[in-house]
Amino acid sequence: MATARSSFESSLEDVGVSVTSVETASFREQLDETVTPPAVGVPLEEAFDEPSLSLADTSVTGDPTPATLREATTGVTGAQLGIGDYGSLALTPTDRASELVSLFVDRHVAVLRESDIVPDMDTAIETVHDEIDRTGHSVILATGPSATADMGALVTGAHGPRDVHVLIVDGE
């Protein structure tokens, strides 16, 4: 696991994504430090089935109104996988609108459990295949901030976030 994690972190650095790690116990304080307000988020307890990963008592507004989302600078969602060799995140669009929260903001903070880091794309696609086959869901493989070179030079922050941060929740 250690190698998958370290390769994930160095891949994140290569694609311009910052990363911090946190113990479950200090999750909320860390989250507050990570977001740039105003921040909105998708409740994480359900996604991770882990009550301590809650947005309650943080500066992040869980389940915001669409208008609040549009005003927000930061969007907090869970990520289902971290992919070691590419620094990619697997994001599952849910009925709690995680797709909107991760996309219609300037800064996306993705919360990822350490145990969900896989070594490579090969493994990730296998997992994603099983998941889609089972649930009929969709998955976004997101690597780095949105970007374009269409205006004559590479610019980060095209239609999507210009800044991505991963908060890794340390495992047992």
Next chain:
Amino acid sequence: MATANELRELMRTEGAAVETNTQAFNEGRYESVSDLEEYEELKREARATKEDAIERLPELLDQLTETVEENGGTVYLADDAADANAYIRSVADERDAERVVKSKSMTSEELDVNEALAADGVDVVETDLGEWVLQIADEAPSHIVAPAIHKSRDAIADLFNERFDPETPLETAQELTHFARETLGERILDAEVGLTGANFIAAETGTMALVTSEGNARKTVAATDTHIAVAGVEKIVPTVADFHPFIELIGRSGTGQDITSYVSLLTPPLETPVVDFSDDTTPISAFDADREFHLVLVDNGRLAMREDDQLRETLYCIRCSACSNSCANFQSVGGHAFGGETYSGGIATGWEAGIEGLDVAGEFNDLCTGCTRCVNACPVGIDIPWINTVVRDRRNREREEPAEWLVDGLTPDEEDEGAPLQKRFFGNFETVAKLGSATAPLSNWFADADLSRRLMARLLDIDPRRELPTFERETLVEWFADRESTVSDPERRAVLYPDLYTNHVQVDRGKAAVEVLEALGVDVVVPPVPSSGRAPLSQGMVSTATDHATRVAETLNPHIEAGRDIVVIEPSDYAMFQREYEKFLDEATFTELADGSYEVLEYVYGLLENGADTSALPDVDAEVAYHSHCQQRTLGLEPYTVAVLEDRGYDVSTSDVECCGMAGSFGYKSDYYELSMDVGERLREQLQDDGVRGRPVVASGTSCLEQIDALLERQPRHPVELLVE
């Protein structure tokens, strides 16, 4: 066909931007794939997946239709563009759509769906920034991945400032991007329908992969309630697991990114709630995900391509753009010249032939010179030059040209009657060369005479600015017949293949090769052998080339069976033996010749590795500049020449341009002379660089030698000539 004037104009107006961008992509590709350990393995996997999927297409189509409908979507199989557009218009109409937002999709370009929707009064907005620029400028894409590659930042800034008149004029890429994001962001939120393409679709689950960087495809789908995806039927693969090799290869092969920012694996309809973005009282999760999904699968000639043994490979194409970026001609002129109605670059010939017809493909397919630099770059291993050759051949057969007695005399070719005069002249260069040597020096004088040059210019479109090859009176075969072998106790025995140019024009390099091989203890013979068929093949004269292949194998294979190695000087002929002959000969004959033949410096390398006595070769301490040959590099042979020269004490600096621009007869043709020189300019710059400028130049290919001769004061030589004193 683009005329010399049109090409010149394109090179002047768009050439610089196209060159900078395609070269950056191409270099990015080399870098990115070199980091990928399983690169070749992934390419094989990708190829196998596509072969299997196209083979099983009818079955996968049924499966996909069933799955999508089970998921709650609709599938429409459109016969052609009009059919697809009629369906898309009906969906927009039923939704009462005032606006359709689009993410980038080449298939939608193929349909001209924007025009169809606009005719109904629907506001169609391209949200990919490059596509949006073109929509504002009312221009066509010049590249299949980066559509506005021909526009510089300044040109985009001028366009935006003129059209939108912002308070402070826009200038930097950052400002332009920000402006586009804000403007388009608003329009996306107001739209009812989102129209996307699909890079791959899994039949098992109905999941589509959308490969993008900007995030506009995600927004296009998430912010609208009706999603229409348009895709060619060839995009279907069995399962999501089959996406794997493509996900790793597509970005690397195209723009040189390891992976693009977003690979959306969507199984519509999405769970994402459809929200009213102005609502500030209802929490987002309280909105319903009331979504509609329509998958429009487009045939438009594809199912017929599937039945066509030569064009079928085109359907494996994943539209990565590697064959555009790695193409020297494309780097100079871009997709506005090297492209048809929709697609551009080397593979466009296959797409346009299958979708639009041979006429459209024939408009630009002469720009493929068959250099093969795209072949190893293609992630699904399509033989792109072969598709171009096939289409050229079909075009030749389609048209009737009146016979001209003079040229007929020079080009007696019964089989390829249809090819135009110029193509038949170059295609039958063997006859020309034989006549040239037999009548030298008269033929050389004739070739240079003003009147005959004018005749050539008029009848054959040979550019008067090109120097013509000078034929030697004594051919290599004749020279060799008069001499005794110098090797009494040979280490190995070989046939030196007297390719057309070595035999008639560059006889010195042939003599040098004989001397070097003998110095290394090889017993050499130089029998008369037919020419390889490279010349007719490059003109699309496939049956003539096949005839050459048969006769060459009939002559050479008995030598192989008698224990001789076949050594070839001219890389383009050697490449025939290794690659194209596979299509012309039965497998056993092909394999025997391919396995039994060696490029000359590869052969020397082998002799040195096996401990040949090198005392008769020169030892030097000198510098040299080496330009390998395009086809030679595709076959991975460049390192042998470099290693041999280094072994002899040379410090070798190598060029890394994809092609010299000459490419056989291409650079002789009036229409292409200037393009050929534009491509050559990149090689000239490298050979004139600091630290290279003073070095003598060697090059492996005949064309390259001629081109370098035209580009530089320094007279280039073949590397084998450095090995004799």
